[in-house]
Amino acid sequence: MGFKSLIVNCIVWLLFSAATLHGQNSTIQHTVKKGENVYRLSLKYGVSINDIYRLNPDARDYIKTGEILLIPTNTTSQNASEDTAVNGVYTVKRGETKFGLSKKFGVSISELENANPFIKNGLQAGHRLKIPNGSNQTETAVSNADGSHKVLKGETLWGISRLYNMSLDELKKINNFKTGQILLEGEVLLVDNKQNITNNNTYTVLKGDTKYGLSKKFNTTVGELERLNPSIVSMLKAGDVIVFESLKNEIKITKSEEDLSIESEEKEIEADDNWYVIKPKETLYSLSKKTNMSIDELTTINPKLKQAVLAGDSIKIKNSIPDKINETLAATELEGRFQTNIFWYHPESESGENISKNNNDYYTGIKNAISNISSGLDKVKVITNSSFDPTSDNLGTKTDEIFHIIPQPKFNNNIADLGNFEFRFFENSSPQTKMIKSLVSDSQMRIKMLSFLNSTKANIICVYDDENSDNIPLIENSIPSIKLMKLNRNGSFKSNDLQNLLDSNRINYVIIESKKTGAYLNVSTLLLKELSKYNSQLAVLDQKNIPDESDVSIKRFKILKLMYPMAYNPNYIDSRNLINQIGYMVNYDVINRISSQGIKGFSKISEVLGSSFKYVIIGDTIQNTAVSIYTYGENSNAELLGTY
Template identity: 30%
Template sequence: MGKYFTLILVLVLCSKLSVAQQSYTEHTIQKGESVYKISRQYGVHVNAIFELNPGSRDVIYAGNVLRIPNSSNTTGTSSNTVITENKISNYIVKRGETKIGLSRRFGVSITMLEQQNPHIVSMLQADHVINVDKSIEEIKPVAKEGEHYVVKGETLWGIARENGISVAQLEAANSDRLSEFLQIGQTLIIPDKVSIDTSSDEYIVQRGDTKFSLAKRFNMSISELESKNPHTVPMLMAGHRLKINDSEIGFDPEAPSDAIEVTEMTEVTDVTETKPDSSLSTTNYKNYVIEPKETLFSLSQKAGMTIEELTNLNPKLLTAVIAGDIIKMPIGVSGTTVNTSSSAGTNDTTDTVATADSNNEDSTTKIYSNKNEVLFANLDTETSNGIYFYTPFSRQELSSPEERQKMISINSEFQKYIDFFQGSQVAIDSAKALNLNFDVTLIKKNIAKSNITIESPHNKNAILVPFSDTSTTFPSIDSNAPISIIDIESNIESSDSITVYKSIPSETTQITKTLNYLAQKNSNVIVISDLDEARHKDLISNALPEAKFLKVDNAGFFKSDALEKVLNKNRLNHIVFDSDKTIVLLNTTTALMGKLSNHNIQLVMLESSLLPKQSEVSDMRYRILQLIFPSTSNPQNKIDITDFENKYEDLYSAKPTRHAILGFNVTFDILLRISQDSSPDNLLNTTRSEQPHLKFDYQKTTDKTFLNTGIYLMQYNSNEGMTELQQ
């Protein structure tokens, strides 16, 4: 009888399961459809669709499949919940839902959501009850004097520009309220509009102030100024409160500026020629030949003009100060002059480039020394070294806006070379400020040549090769002195005549570093992919032989109980996500967050390129799942990054592109390394270094090849934002 009863029970359960499995219809999403529109089409509640398709709360894609429950099986969110086009009543918040998700779902702003539900302002929690009446007009917050209320679409750059201040000033005044991203609805302090009472012993830094001018104004050295105000050591910012302790303060309006100026943010423009000021008469100027070692600063001093006036008169100086170039200078300035009919010279295979100098006592370059103590401690400023750039441009083409534009019109890819060299120019200026001694030479790329002969007077030399075509074989090098090839995304193969240093870490390096970290943790590793074979299965299996592989469907759904079976309640579970589909990430992370109450889970990505844009996936998911991912740059190194960006914008009135960032970081690092007081054989592979964006840790892979393995391993933290993991 007992067996018979058990059989009946099993049959009943199977029958219910069969009914449950057939209680939905599959709908292929069409372009322009929304979850709400689909729910109306099938006569079901949107919540019922969300429950069967978790990732659809954030985004859906045409071509993907949604599971639509049969209308007879849907009961809505709760028995008391009512959702219409104009009103939401008694909606109960579910675990994993966010304010931004609810605002999109209900078609209201987060501000309206919070105004009508003040209990969610501090934090949205599961089981909160939401009521929204769309007929009630949203109350627009009014910012107080000296404040700014952030609305949708605004950026820090736009707010700073609107208020006539720099981004650095805005960030300094709001350091206690700015997180990684600007938030809609938050209030920012505008430093120039905040009235601050100062005593005779204090001074509030104004826009345009510099350490040099302030030190002179208050009759002290820069070292004394920094000693009394250590918060200004990394960077002087508008709004900083300085301790002066000197009641007799004089003001010198003619005090010169130093290297760290508090400047206004300028409008981002293309790299184009600046038209000379029409008020500058050409009859009072002569043609002047730039001499070796002359700089923009020294030329402006010699001309008795400001740098802005000199560059308006000679737009080519905005790109570089090149020895031998002809510029206009006031009559009476000593130096070599030429007639207007004279030729500027022929274009040789190699062109020597003189670069901008800086003799200011206060150089921001010292910021970078904090992380490169070994390099800075062993600099040789007496011996001259050689730096070469392998480029499609000649000296004349690179320095002429017309020639550059002509080449870009032929091949738009040339723009990245221009950006790279502009970043390199900032690095060269910074290195000159350290009194490093080097000569810079351009080698014009010529695919017809299979050999480059270099007669160098230097014992240490390096050729930087950015973005060379992979289809082009790099020429062999005949040099009378040791020389190293610095590969910047060029895929150069080493040979008997050349040693190659690959300066940008590869994707394989990112993957290997991340896997090696996981191997040290003795965790339960689960690899999730939407393919039959994970893309990096061989690398993963070699590093983590006990890793489990789990496949999801194209929408990111697991088979019944598949995830539960591989998770371990007694160990840390590292979930390695190996897919580039956003919908798969959304549904997978939703499933993982549902398991957090009983399991210790951390999400892992092996490549930074797999991270979707923030507009597609909220980083709150990453914080909840404590995402671990590799990165070639350090997103926390904001001081050094801001310093570089300010310098770049001062020179080129534009924000640096990725290629300009590479130009600065690689060039500055190589200039430090090549200037070490060591033998040429010990040139690049002896010291780890860290520049504003990139880390450099060259490791020997073959006799003639060195690979930069400098990778940051980052982890999202729910409380602190993001931290760097120790490898």
């Protein structure tokens, strides 16, 4: 062999080695298994059939079990698209699901399957998916002058993010999108982080804006905003364009009301002539104290307060507003009001670092209740004595016209335990003791809710998990025609299992008997998807089971009008000051009944702070039986359906 031939052979060998090494870096070997074909392999590895044929020409004719095929890979593309879609294509990673990808890219599962029919029977790692942008628009778009985008029919979050060269996460972040939140046609999204204000003194309302928030933003009042923009008086909607050119007046918030315990202290409020702007987290109870008006007075001149107390709303108030709330009790007598003693006993034996604060909050509620009973207050006394023994029968003069009330609240997670009292009195000189339960228990609310649902003659379905399976006998006994579906451990289920239970000819009430977030996401997703075919509404038997808004979008519950029972009206009670306000409510009702009519006072129906009280006397127990049912509505998360 000549020298030239040797050089040529070396060059050929080097080229062959380089090609082999390149091939090893860009291909993998696959041993064909029984039942596999080229099409299935292309789906498995997310490559085209022609790519496999190019590296394995004989495969065009046939492949056999045990044969080794070279499968092309594209490491550069794969790495680039590990967490994002490149040129509208995404490579599925191990462990990913259709549901997870639909949330990742803001598209529905149906849209994913329509764009990629091969995943209808199953999703596999390596599948290369086309991600639909849900729009007929071109790849580039110009936002409105104010940096917003109005969602068109069929658009998706992922598609909108591509139109404006944004990442999906960035679009979700600036629009406060939460897990599972649904994109609606006509919704206005912010597609520019810059302030959403134009040069002609107008502003386009974004999702989450409130009248109160905008009044602070532009240093004005809600009333002035409504005067300049009459269209927002009834409701402020995302996409509204409002004028703020002549907004000049400024309201100063002098003090935020962190503690609504209504101690004797100065409280300054915001007032614009005879109007007041409701601040976040205020309730009817706190408004009545702040304005020195009764709740009846407030709701009479502001009927909208009966439905909901919304931050940013303007309400009419009295001409004069006191600077101080005085707790001095009136001393006028009312003929016929009985002497009533409230024995306040501080339970030293109870443990817990918040016991002292809880006692003080509840006691303040008692004092506020007495101060709001209109007359005869000299006959209502609070007796506080550290040496008082609540087990003693010696409570003073034995007469039929003196009544003794011993509040017995327990500070735990059971709200009903805040409404317990011991009621002692004499009847024909004979001592009597009865227990008053002024708040209904969780089990009573369940029974009332089931009774209400059964009375509707609707198609009722209960989806439940293992943790709540012990409740099923009660549910079946209360609603004999109910249809049951058990959830998997993670709250999932087969779509057909629930869909087959729905009735297109009747309203469907779907009870979720679970605390799992996944159960609420999965059930609501299917019901929303089928809403055009089936009239469906969600329900729970225990309000505490409803997941937090940070876990499941509240918009789902509003669309599906989620129903739940409550022992008190959540529109009137501030959760930050729960013990004080519950203490006020139950003591006001009990003291007013007993001091005016004695035990006969429990025969009437009453309402305090929007909560109903309807008692029955069974043996030695006086039990409130009124349960109110609320629903998530357009303007409030607690719209009253009725009291039963």
